Amino acid sequence: MASAASDYSARHLTVLEGLEAVRKRPGMYIGSTDSRGLMHCLWEIIDNSVDEALAGHGREISVILHADSSVEVRDRARGLPIDVEPRTGLTGVEVIFTKLHAGGKFGGGAYGSSGGLHGVGASVVNALSERLDVEVDRDGATWAMSFHRGEPGEFLDADGPDPKATFVPFTDASRLRKVGRVAKATTGTRVRYWADPQIFTKDAAFLADELARRARQTAFLVPGLGIEIVDERGEERTVQEFRYEGGISEFVEYLAPDAGITGTWRLTGEGGFSETIPVLDEQGHMVSREVERTCEVDVALRWGTGYDTTVQTFVNIIATPKGGTHLAGFEAALVKLIRDQVAANARKLKAGSDRIEKDDLMAGLTAVVTVRLPEPQFEGQTKEVLGTPAVRQIVSQVIARELGAILTSTKRDEKAQSALLLEKVVSEMKARISARSLKETARRKSALESSSLPTKLVDCRSNDVAQTELFIVEGDSALGTAKPARDSEFQAILPIRGKILNVQKASMADMLGNAECAAIIQSVGAGSGRTFDLSAARYGKVILLSDADVDGAHIRTLLLTLFYRYMRPLIEDGRVFAAVPPLHRIQVKHRGKPDEFVYTYSDRELHGVLARLKKAGKTWVEPPQRYKGLGEMDADQLAETTMDRARRTLRRVTIGDAERSSSVFELLMGNEVAPRREFIVTSQPDRERIDV
Missing domain, CATH: 3.30.230.10 (Ribosomal Protein S5; domain 2)
Structure with a gap:
């Protein structure tokens, strides 16, 4: 570029005044100066040709990616205006490529609607190009003009167009060069430019795949428009053409x-x-x-x-x-x-x-x-x-x-x-x-499994899982008896309130929302369902300690249902037990000796023991004591009969045939009432075992 001060006139200040702002802050106009911004510039030029097609002029557009890093856009539309715009005294070509917010898309005269909005597309591309050449076929001739970073002038090319060639800016007035003749009916525009390396990053490049995607998209949007993409940058020249009639x-x-x-x-x-x-x-x-x-x-x-x-x-x-x-x-x-x-x-x-x-x-x-x-x-x-x-x-x-x-x-x-x-x-x-319900359930489940132990758990001191035991007892009254009766080193107690939720009928969300079920899962500490981890269980034994009556059996069944459905590995590993508390206590009299206490665990056993005592001539305090609940026992009695490891009786809960176990649980605790009624009728249970 000529740099002599004498060649730089006030006219250049007028031309470059607006475009210099574009060069200083290109991101405002093209978003970025990487490949994305480079592609945006290309589509500003292509969109001008597409707007002509939308207006009904020209149905062919060619985009050529040259090997010298330049790009060229050709169309067969009306051709850019070559006459002089009266207010500026410049040709239409120069106005479009050097003036911001100027062009046929303002005022609605040339286009009913267009892709270019701001009137800055061509001028911004020109400002950010090291060289830009325009050729217009119109009025039987081919007209040309060149620009160097937005300034109009001429390049003194030796062997073909070269952005590094000597550039001579116009000083007095700009002019369109007449470089050839064409048929009177032939019209169109060709724009070829070289992106300015002072503006764009070194790795910025025209993306062939992105160009093809956008060309295909445009061809769909303008039915009948043909867009040809020619890539000459590789070893082989590739050509893609897009044309769709269906819109x-x-x-x-x-x-x-x-x-x-x-x-x-x-x-x-x-x-x-x-x-x-x-x-x-x-x-x-x-x-x-x-x-x-x-x-x-x-x-x-x-x-x-x-x-x-x-x-x-x-x-x-x-x-x-x-x-x-x-x-x-x-x-x-x-x-x-x-x-x-x-x-x-x-x-x-x-x-x-x-x-x-x-x-x-x-x-x-x-x-x-x-x-x-x-x-x-x-x-x-x-x-x-x-x-x-x-x-x-x-x-x-x-x-x-x-x-x-x-x-x-x-x-x-x-x-x-x-x-x-x-x-x-x-x-x-x-x-x-x-899905939202499952997600909320999973969140609640995760929070439950990671939260601290329930406050009502009376824990033991030992961390030796093989020795520790968790007693699940019914109600605060049983807790009051069991707490002093336990061995606090190894035995923990968790009280529950009455009959827990029937989890055979309830959903997982309902189960996790039940305070008693949640407390049991938290106390065991190994999770629930598919995430249950047996190795994380905090106790070697889980012992269900309920009253020795029908209500106690019902509670024990509900607890076993919970363990079977959500903590089955505990049962499979033989770590779930049912305690066997006594139902009666007989105080046998001995002359000159302390009274003897005999415990029985059923009415049949009670009658048998009384018959033997009578036959032996022994007497007892009438009537024998019948425990209505664990709360009626004192701590010594509960320890002696149920919690002392040396003297208690535990029944291990086993699954055996898992399929049969599952069907029994479903029969006894499931939603279907008719099979349960038939079971009760046909099995003819002992009347004495039914609360009336």
């Missing part, structure tokens, strides 16, 4: 990852809105003016058998990966419409009173949402989020009207597809609620 309906079929349960439904419509915008008047002054806008909505969607959601949104064929007001309107209309339809068919669908959420209806949805409107408001030059507020309501109204007509249609195919869709949505809702 976004074909796009949805391409994106869908699964088989469909509905057809691909096309929803179209439009709506108007007004907005106040700043415009230039005839004197060049900025004034506010209210204008009427039209927003065209075109949506294609279908639901599939899978669960993945694919929704892509576009504004004037520009992808908006982070959504915006058009996506918000689409989702809001879907949620309201599906909720209304589910509510109207709640009995048929067995939906209950639960509320449909957005995730329920988005499962398996593949959709392409496009809107076209003049001068959309984006959040930032990268155009990732649409911000025009009025679009939300327009999209919502179109979806509600068009999709509502399909869902309420009486046509056989649409009616059948709508029914399948609603069934899928309700199924997703039920699965979500079930």
Whole structure:
């Protein structure tokens, strides 16, 4: 570049004034200076050609990735304006590539809607290019102009275009070079540029896969448009061409990852809105003016058998990966419409009173949402989020009207597809609620297993698991007797209140929510269910100590059900026992000697002992004492008969045939009443064993 001060005139200050801001802060305009920003620049140029195609001019676009790291975009549209713009005195080509916020997309004269919003696309790419060449076929000739980092001039090329060649800037006036002749009807534009290494990182490169993906996407969005991608950078020249006639309906079929349960439904419509915008008047002054806008909505969607959601949104064929007001309107209309339809068919669908959420209806949805409107408001030059507020309501109204007509249609195919869709949505809702319940159960279970020991546990001092014992006793009265009767070195006591929850009928969530069941699991300390770890159990024996009557047997059965369902390894390892407390105490009289105490464990045994004492001529205190509960025994009596290791009797609980055990538990404690009633009737239990 010529650097003499005499060659740098006030005219250059005018040209570079705005573009210097772009070079100082490129991230404001292209997002980043890596490969992502480089690709953004390329699509600013491609979008200009696509906008021409949208306006009905030119159906072919070629993108060439040259081996010298430059990229070229060709189209056969109208060609950039070559005449002089009256306010600036510059040709249309120079205005487009050197002036920010200038171009045919302002004022609505050249384009009804366009991908380029800000009018900074071509000028920003020019500012961030070491060299940019433009050729325009128009009026029977080929016109050319070159730029060096945004400044117009000429390169003194030796052997083909070279960004390192000597650059001579224009000083007095810019000029378009006439470099050839073409047929009068031939029009088009070719833009070739070399990204500036002073701006972009060393590893920034044009990504062929990303370019192909975006080209395919654009070809879907503009039916009939052909986009050719030529890559000359490798050892072999590769060519890819994209052209689709089906539009976004074909796009949805391409994106869908699964088989469909509905057809691909096309929803179209439009709506108007007004907005106040700043415009230039005839004197060049900025004034506010209210204008009427039209927003065209075109949506294609279908639901599939899978669960993945694919929704892509576009504004004037520009992808908006982070959504915006058009996506918000689409989702809001879907949620309201599906909720209304589910509510109207709640009995048929067995939906209950639960509320449909957005995730329920988005499962398996593949959709392409496009809107076209003049001068959309984006959040930032990268155009990732649409911000025009009025679009939300327009999209919502179109979806509600068009999709509502399909869902309420009486046509056989649409009616059948709508029914399948609603069934899928309700199924997703039920699965979500079930999953949430399981998650809450798992959280509660985890918290339970990791929490501290219950406060009512009277623990032992020893940590020797092989020697320790946990007595589960009924009620505080039994605790009052058992506590002083135990050997505090090895024996721990956990009192429970009456009959615990029947876990054969209850869910895991209910079981974990029951205070008594939770206390037992916490005390054992080895978890529950599939996560039960036998090696983590805190006691070598778990002893169920209940009263020697029918209620005590019932409590013992409920406890065994809990252990069988949620702590079965303890039973399988032979570590669960039932204590055998006495039912009667006989005080035998001895003359001149202390009285003798004889304990019996059933009425039959009591009668047998009394008969033998009578035959031996011995007397006893009438009537023999019958224990109504463990609380009636004093500590010495309980220790002597039930807790003293040297004199007690324990019954080991074993599973034996696990399948038979499971069926017995289900019979005695399950939900089916009829088999239990038949068992009671046919087994003819002893009347004396039934509380009346």
